Amino acid sequence: MAARRADALLDLVVREPGAAGAAVVERGAARVTVVVDAGTGTARLAGGPEIAASTAERLACDARARVLLTDRAANRMYLGRSRRLASPAQIAALTADGGGSCRFPGCHHTRHLHAHHVRHWLRGGSTDIDNLVLLCSFHHRLVHDHGYLVLRPPGEDWLFHRPDGTPVEATGRLLDGSAESLVERNTRARLRIDRSTLTPDWYGDRLDPEPILDALLPPGTTAAAA
Incomplete structure (x- = not known):
């Protein structure tokens, strides 16, 4: 009965309501990108895990397919100069390769993306798929x-470096420490922190920077600068 x-x-x-026996077939509006490697036959969701080949075949029965080649011979991915x-084909390939988001470490923006020439066009860079990110x-x-x-580097993913040469990691350094050590440091420094510590005693009068500068600057700084 349940079946x-x-x-x-x-x-x-x-x-369709009101039409006896008339079947209605409509395409869904959802967009799911499946990347299929023609060489190995493996399929995966863009930015996600692998899926079974039978699942990829079932999705391809009623979906749009676009071929993105990776060779250099007569390939729209390599336009040179x-x-x-x-x-558009290169944009589609870059989107499929990076999951449709910015490739900068830790960034997940999917809108207002630009195809950046790693070696700039004005410096002889080519409009090739391996020179775009x-x-x-x-x-x-x-x-x-x-x-x-x-x-x-060959065989690796994109790497980003700061102007000083240090690499940009996908995630920041993990925070360490504990509440007990913080309380211990405050106790040694004779700091008493309670719920009223952050209560301001400012009455809206104009800020006077001179006492602050006198405390921060070493003596004789003003005379030396003059």
């Missing part, structure tokens, strides 16, 4: 205006 009820529900879903802007507008500006470097 018959499920079949009846499915029949109601696929039939014949074109400055990335082509997707960056959001903020990190694109960071690379161009603040001296951040983008590198890709």
